[in-house]
Amino acid sequence: TPVEKGTLKGHSAAVNSVAFSPDGNYVASGSGSRFKSDNSVRIWEVATGKELCSLKGHSNWVTSVA
Numbered sequence: 001t002p003v004e005k006g007t008l009k010g011h012s013a014a015v016n017s018v019a020f021s022p023d024g025n026y027v028a029s030g031s032g033s034r035f036k037s038d039n040s041v042r043i044w045e046v047a048t049g050k051e052l053c054s055l056k057g058h059s060n061w062v063t064s065v066a
Contacts, residue, residue, distance in 0.1 A: 006049045013038035019065045026052070032061030041065055 011029065013036035018029045025046055032039040041055040041062055 008042075008044050008049055008051070010042055010051050010054070011038050011040065012036055013061075016062060017064045020046070028065040030062030030065040032058070032063075034061075 008027070008029065011031040013031045013033045015029050015031050016033075018027055020027050027044045027046055028041055029044065030041050039056070039058040039061060041058075043052045043055075044050065045052055
């Protein structure tokens, strides 16, 4: 049974996609919607939940990260 270990807080719109790094230490999340213009990618450290960086400036929703 999956167990929630934490919540990554930072996006102001829906998260459309997430991807883990091959070693499982980092996760990328992509956000945006027609109602809120977050349109960003954020990189997180899995162990701490800390946001390492935010990539902003996308002209539309971020629908996929890899």
